[in-house]
Amino acid sequence: MIKNLSKTKSTSKTSSTTSETLTPANYYDRWTDQLFMSATWFKKFLACEAEALAELQGKWEPCMKSTALVVGNWLHSYFESEEAHAKFVDEHPEAISSRGPSKGHLKKEFKTAESMIEALADDHDFNLLYQGDKEVIVTGEIGGYPWKGKIDCLNLKQGYFVDLKTTDDIYKSYWNPETREKEPFVYAYNYPLQMAVYQELIKQQFGVTCKPYIVAVSKQDPPDKQAIDLPEYRLTNAMNQILGSQQHIQDVIKGRADPIQCGHCAYCRSTKKLESVVSADNLLID
Ligand SMILES: [Zn+2]
Numbered sequence: 001m002i003k004n005l006s007k008t009k010s011t012s013k014t015s016s017t018t019s020e021t022l023t024p025a026n027y028y029d030r031w032t033d034q035l036f037m038s039a040t041w042f043k044k045f046l047a048c049e050a051e052a053l054a055e056l057q058g059k060w061e062p063c064m065k066s067t068a069l070v071v072g073n074w075l076h077s078y079f080e081s082e083e084a085h086a087k088f089v090d091e092h093p094e095a096i097s098s099r100g101p102s103k104g105h106l107k108k109e110f111k112t113a114e115s116m117i118e119a120l121a122d123d124h125d126f127n128l129l130y131q132g133d134k135e136v137i138v139t140g141e142i143g144g145y146p147w148k149g150k151i152d153c154l155n156l157k158q159g160y161f162v163d164l165k166t167t168d169d170i171y172k173s174y175w176n177p178e179t180r181e182k183e184p185f186v187y188a189y190n191y192p193l194q195m196a197v198y199q200e201l202i203k204q205q206f207g208v209t210c211k212p213y214i215v216a217v218s219k220q221d222p223p224d225k226q227a228i229d230l231p232e233y234r235l236t237n238a239m240n241q242i243l244g245s246q247q248h249i250q251d252v253i254k255g256r257a258d259p260i261q262c263g264h265c266a267y268c269r270s271t272k273k274l275e276s277v278v279s280a281d282n283l284l285i286d
Pocket residue numbers: 047048049050051261262263264265266267268269
C-alpha cells in the first residue's frame with residue numbers, strides 16, 4: 001500500500017536575477033530557458049552545440065523517449081504532494097491502457113513507476129531523509145550569467161538537498177571514451193554538474209551551503225534503491241567545467257560564435273552532407 005509522505009509547506013519564495021520571475025507555471029517555458037542557463041541545457045550544449053542551439057531556438061525538436069520522461073515525472077509528482085500527483089495523473093490519461101486485455105489498467109511502464117514509488121514510500125530512512133520544501137525554484141548568477149534550478153527536496157535547516165533519479169540499474173557501468181574508463185550512471189549523466197549548480201544557487205538565494213544527496217531508484221523488478229553522495233572534488237571539477245566552457249556557450253547562444261557540430265547526434269545526421277571521404281581506419285570514434 002502506498003502511503004503519502006507527510007506534506008511540508010512549499011517555499012513560495014522565488015527570486016530572479018533578471019526582470020522576469022520564475023514560477024512553477026513558467027519554469028519549463030522555452031523563453032525562460034533563453035533567459036536562464038540550467039544544468040539540463042548546459043549539458044545539452046556540452047553534448048552538441050549545434051543541436052542544443054537549434055533546439056533552444058525552436059528549430060529542432062529532439063526525438064525523446066517521452067514515456068521515460070513522463071514515468072520520471074510521475075514519480076517526482078508523487079513525492080512533491082498529493083495534489084501535484086493527482087493533477088499529474090489527471091493530465092496523463094495515456095498511462096492507462098485503452099485496449100487489449102490490460103484495458104483500464106496502468107500500462108507496464110507506469111506499473112513499474114508505481115512499484116518504484118512504493119519502494120521509496122515504504123522505506124523508513126527515505127522518509128526521514130526526504131523532509132523539506134519540495135520543487136523549490138532557485139536562481140542566481142554563475143560566472144556572471146543568470147542560472148535557474150529546481151530542487152526536488154530542500155532542507156535548509158539541516159543543510160542538505162535531495163534529488164530523485166530514476167535509472168535502469170544503479171550499478172550499471174558506462175564507458176567514457178575520453179577517460180577510457182568505466183563510470184557509474186551518476187557520472188555518465190554528469191549529475192555532479194547539476195548538483196554543483198544547485199548547491200551554488202541555494203547558497204546565493206538562502207545563504208546556506210547544502211550537501212547534495214542523490215536518491216536513485218531503479219526500474220528493475222523489484223526496484224533497487226540507493227542514497228548517494230558525491231565526493232567534493234567531483235563538485236569542484238563540475239563547477240570548473242562550467243566556468244571553463246560557459247563563455248563560449250554564451251557566445252554561441254548570442255550569435256557571437258558558430259556552434260560546433262558533434263557530427264554524430266540526430267541533429268548532425270539530419271543536416272549532414274556527403275562532402276568528405278574518411279578512411280575506414282578512422283571510422284570508430286571511441
Ligand atoms: Zn550533433
